[in-house]
Amino acid sequence: MNSVGSECTDMKRDYDQCFNKWFSEKFLKGDRANEACTPLFKKYQSCVKKAMKVKEINIEDVERTILGTNSEPQKPPSAKPSSEESTSTSGSS
Helix, strand or coil: CCCCCHHHHHHHHHHHHHHHHHHHHCHHHCCCCCHHHHHHHHHHHHHHHHHHHHCCCCHHHHHCCCCCCCCCCCCCCCCCCCHHHHHHHHCCC
């Protein structure tokens, strides 16, 4: 997957490779320290923030919690007829 800014895609790939290696070779074996990838992450994060400013994407919109709150769009109620509607229409022929 590409980054939000095309100029950040190579940095994202480098960070993803570092993270995946750390996760499989260290984290899953109990080593929780991830300092090796921190410089790559910070460089990538900086690039993404710049790209977001250029594209006028507000960081607060990205960080805002939606799921499980009143801001989450709700699925419309199902269109099943009520039991009254189904009995009144089936018995009036």
